[in-house]
Amino acid sequence: MAAISGDNHGLRLVTRYLVLVLVALVFLLPLLFMVMSSLKPDAQLLRDTSSLRAFLPVGDISLQNYADAFERAPIGLFVFNSVMITTLTVLASLFLCSLGAFSFTFVRWRGNALVLSIVLATLIIPFETIAIPLLLFVSRLPWVGVDGLTWGWLNTYRVQIIPWIADALTVFLFVQYFKDLPRELIEAARAEGASWWQIYRRVVMPLSGPVIATAAILKALKMYNEQYLWPLIVVQDEAHRPIMVGLGYFFQLNVPWGEVMAYLSMITIPVLVFYLVLQRAFIASIASTGVKG
Amino acid sequence: MSRKLTENNGAGWAFAAPSILLIGLFIILPFFLAIGFSLTDQRLISPNPTRYVGMENYRDLLGLNVIRIEPERDDSGLLARDDDGALEYPRVRSFTRSDDYPQYRGMREWFRVHAGNTAYVVVARDVVFMKALTNTLIFVAVTAPVQAGLALCLALLINQRLRGVNVFRAVFFMPVVVSIVVVSLLWRFIYDGNDGLLNSLLSGLTFGLFQPVDWLGNTQTALGSIIAMSIWQAVGFHMVIWLAGLQTIPPTLYEAAAIEGSSKWQTFRYVTWPGLRNTAVLVLVVITMQCFAVFAQIDVMTKGGPLDSTQTLVYQAVERGYGRQDISGGSAISVVLFVLVLAISLAQRYFTRERN
Numbered sequence: 001m002a003a004i005s006g007d008n009h010g011l012r013l014v015t016r017y018l019v020l021v022l023v024a025l026v027f028l029l030p031l032l033f034m035v036m037s038s039l040k041p042d043a044q045l046l047r048d049t050s051s052l053r054a055f056l057p058v059g060d061i062s063l064q065n066y067a068d069a070f071e072r073a074p075i076g077l078f079v080f081n082s083v084m085i086t087t088l089t090v091l092a093s094l095f096l097c098s099l100g101a102f103s104f105t106f107v108r109w110r111g112n113a114l115v116l117s118i119v120l121a122t123l124i125i126p127f128e129t130i131a132i133p134l135l136l137f138v139s140r141l142p143w144v145g146v147d148g149l150t151w152g153w154l155n156t157y158r159v160q161i162i163p164w165i166a167d168a169l170t171v172f173l174f175v176q177y178f179k180d181l182p183r184e185l186i187e188a189a190r191a192e193g194a195s196w197w198q199i200y201r202r203v204v205m206p207l208s209g210p211v212i213a214t215a216a217i218l219k220a221l222k223m224y225n226e227q228y229l230w231p232l233i234v235v236q237d238e239a240h241r242p243i244m245v246g247l248g249y250f251f252q253l254n255v256p257w258g259e260v261m262a263y264l265s266m267i268t269i270p271v272l273v274f275y276l277v278l279q280r281a282f283i284a285s286i287a288s289t290g291v292k293g
Numbered sequence: 294m295s296r297k298l299t300e301n302n303g304a305g306w307a308f309a310a311p312s313i314l315l316i317g318l319f320i321i322l323p324f325f326l327a328i329g330f331s332l333t334d335q336r337l338i339s340p341n342p343t344r345y346v347g348m349e350n351y352r353d354l355l356g357l358n359v360i361r362i363e364p365e366r367d368d369s370g371l372l373a374r375d376d377d378g379a380l381e382y383p384r385v386r387s388f389t390r391s392d393d394y395p396q397y398r399g400m401r402e403w404f405r406v407h408a409g410n411t412a413y414v415v416v417a418r419d420v421v422f423m424k425a426l427t428n429t430l431i432f433v434a435v436t437a438p439v440q441a442g443l444a445l446c447l448a449l450l451i452n453q454r455l456r457g458v459n460v461f462r463a464v465f466f467m468p469v470v471v472s473i474v475v476v477s478l479l480w481r482f483i484y485d486g487n488d489g490l491l492n493s494l495l496s497g498l499t500f501g502l503f504q505p506v507d508w509l510g511n512t513q514t515a516l517g518s519i520i521a522m523s524i525w526q527a528v529g530f531h532m533v534i535w536l537a538g539l540q541t542i543p544p545t546l547y548e549a550a551a552i553e554g555s556s557k558w559q560t561f562r563y564v565t566w567p568g569l570r571n572t573a574v575l576v577l578v579v580i581t582m583q584c585f586a587v588f589a590q591i592d593v594m595t596k597g598g599p600l601d602s603t604q605t606l607v608y609q610a611v612e613r614g615y616g617r618q619d620i621s622g623g624s625a626i627s628v629v630l631f632v633l634v635l636a637i638s639l640a641q642r643y644f645t646r647e648r649n
Contacts, residue, residue: 016455023450024464027529031467033490034479050493100312109305115313122320124638128586128607129631132614132623133326134319136337166315196304225472228589229607233615244474247593257482264475275470279463282470286530287537 029055035269038065038261045258065262072259073249074238075266082242085160086223092165093219094212100166101174102200106186116175123168128229134163135233155237160230164223170215173288177211178204214285217278224271243267327631330624337618350625356418358397360388364410372410385414422626425597425604428516429630432523432605433584433637440524441531441576445569448535462536466529473526477593480522484508484594509595512602519590519603527583531576538572539565574645578638585634606630 032055037045039061048054069075103109104116138153153159181204189199205212228244235241244267250260275282331350335343364380365373373381389397400416403423407413417423451462468476483490486507495503508518542565550560588607591597597604597612606626614623 013455016453020450020455020458020461023447024461026525027464027467030479030483030490030525031471033483037482046488049488049490050497054490054493096311096315100309103305103308107301107305107308109302109309112305112309115309118321119313119316122316122324124582124635125320125324125631126582126586126634128588128610129627129634130320130323130327131607132610132620132627133330134323135615136330136335136620137323137326139337162315163319166312167320168316171312171316196301196308200308221470225470225474226589228472228474228592229611232592233611244472247474247478250478251593255482260478260482264479268471268475271470271472272467275467276463283462283466283533286469286533289534 031268031272034261035265037258038265039063040065040258042256042258045261063262065258066266068256069250069259069262069266072256073246073263075243075246075263077239078241078243078246079267081157081240082224082227082244085157085227085242086220089161089164089223090216090219092161093167093170094215096166097170097215098174098205098208098212099200101171101178102196102204104171105175105178106199106204107196119168119171121168123172131229131233138163138234154234155240156235157240159234160227160240160242163230167219169289170219173211173215173218174208176288177208181207211288213281214288217282217285218289221271221282324631327624327627330621331628333621335621335624337614337620346621350621351629352418353622354419354422354625354629356400357403357423358400358416360385360394360397360414360416362388362412362414364412380410382412385416389416421601421604422609424601425606425609425626426629428602428604429585429587429606429633431516432520432587433581435520436523436584437577437580439520440528440580441573443524444528444531444576445535447528447532448539449565451532452536452539462532465532468526469529471526473523473589474593476522476526477590480518480525481509481594484518484522486510510599512600515595515599515603519587519594523584523587523590527580531580534576534579535569535572538569542568570645574642577641577645581637581641582634585630585637606633 036055036057037048039057040048041060041062041064044059048059053059100119104112138159140151141153143150143153143156143158185203185207186199189203194202225244227242231240231242231245235245247260247263250256250263332345332347333343334346334349362382362385364382367373375381385402388394389400391397397416400418401420403415403417403420405412405414447465451458451465486492486505486509489505489508491508492503492505496505506514508514546564546568547560550564555563586607587605588611591603591605591608592611595603597608607630610623610626610630613619613626
């Protein structure tokens with residue numbers, strides 16, 4: 001015992017790392033299992049769950065499941081839809097929400113504080129509580145397009161983009177950031193006769209890199225990952241469906257697990273790669289939603 | 294709010310208008326529409342004009358009653374028993390379908406409790422909604438504290454000065470960037486009763502002693518399995534918020550505590566925890582709101598089954614509002630959901646407020 005206690009520090013260090021590794025495995029193994037399973041034919045995949053082989057790329061390894069998944073569902077179309085919807089929403093959101101936050105923070109107008117507090121109050125409304133009335137609302141909205149005035153937004157891209165552009169969280173993030181910018185800069189620009197648009201465009205936005213990254217990451221993650229309930233109810237046709245709803249093609253009596261795992265890996269790996277590259281920014285963006293609470 | 298530079302109503306409104314308009318149209322308006330529709334018989338598509346029906350939707354959802362039922366007695370006044378020796382009770386149907394009891398009309402048995410020989414049968418107008426309501430409350434009551442607690446443990450674990458600790462932070466956070474839809478389908482496979490990874494693992498760890506469980510196909514385990522998976526996916530998110538809170542605590546406080554010779558627990562109790570008060574409110578409010586919104590897990594994993602053991606409020610709202618095109622019914626559930634979210638957030642803010 002004496003010998004061990006002499007090395008107490010080393011032992012404690014080992015224990016600490018052991019705990020960290022065990023906890024890490026809990027988070028890592030299911031994802032590893034998903035990717036490894038996507039490489040195996042169904043029969044082997046099911047056999048392998050009974051041993052550590054489930055987490056290893058062993059046996060009959062191929063990309064056949066990926067090819068089969070493409071046969072089963074128009075994956076290219078779904079990916080295109082998801083990426084397009086996500087990109088347009090994020091860009092519009094960054095522009096309009098930052099513009100709004102700029103006005104709330106720097107410009108003095110009647111009702112400013114009241115309107116801002118109403119906007120922030122909507123943070124308490126979960127989307128799920130308004131999905132059903134919103135469904136009826138968008139099904140009757142007008143739209144002017146190539147074929148003139150039409151009614152109803154169901155089965156379109158716009159119904160998946162426009163309602164998601166503005167949200168209180170994004171406005172809040174920009175307002176928090178703008179409040180800490182040096183006011184002398186804006187005052188100086190104002191004194192030199194710059195218009196509000198010029199101040200927004202040339203003074204404030206160039207200084208807002210960090211908050212733009214934060215807002216973009218949070219919004220993109222939400223749009224790409226969580227767009228399930230809404231497209232499920234407003235888009236019935238295949239042409240406009242995003243990738244998460246495309247999973248429906250694999251829900252069957254006998255689930256083709258190999259293909260499912262290939263599909264899941266395909267939609268997840270790009271996000272994980274993005275995450276691993278921009279890890280700090282991802283974590284900072286979540287943290288910044290909570291700092292000032 | 295900070296001092297505004299110059300008065301400029303035109304530019305101010307013009308810049309704020311697009312975001313205000315969108316939030317007004319797609320968040321605030323539908324919120325009031327939900328309240329409005331819930332008082333009517335609005336349907337998604339209907340040839341008939343919409344009628345105002347007052348509180349009828351809420352009565353249909355929330356209608357509850359208790360029937361007191363005495364066991365049957367035979368001709369001599371003795372308690373009648375069936376072949377297994379259990380007491381026999383009159384059927385609940387004989388109350389809910391009888392003209393003698395108009396107050397029970399159309400209700401179904403939700404559950405019963407026995408007090409002595411008397412059975413108290415709780416009947417509900419909408420048993421599925423009642424199950425969805427209780428499941429959602431269980432989901433919140435279990436997930437919120439467990440997830441917040443585990444997230445704090447993880448945050449403390451990676452807040453140590455250790456080489457490479459950032460790698461672990463990155464790994465713990467990983468499931469957060471994976472879609473809940475993906476996670477749900479992946480875990481459906483892990484939970485599978487025959488070929489699932491979890492059963493294989495447990496059976497391996499116990500050298501074959503563990504009997505396989507159909508985790509999602511069993512009314513006893515389905516909701517718990519969904520809760521466990523939901524915590525696994527989201528705990529990293531709240532770990533990061535706790536961590537941000539931990540890092541706002543001035544190191545000098547820890548130094549002072551060390552000089553005073555306080556134990557690890559004392560340091561946590563008197564330095565760390567008080568410094569996390571605001572973070573705690575935020576974490577609990579955010580988790581609660583996310584929990585009340587639980588939908589994708591249910592839709593992908595169980596569709597509310599088996600035997601409604603995983604029904605939730607959002608799942609029911611969608612099933613009615615979209616599945617049955619009953620906008621008013623779905624809206625009424627949405628309003629109930631919102632009232633619950635609001636009540637619980639306000640309660641959390643109240644109980645965790647600064648006490649000066």
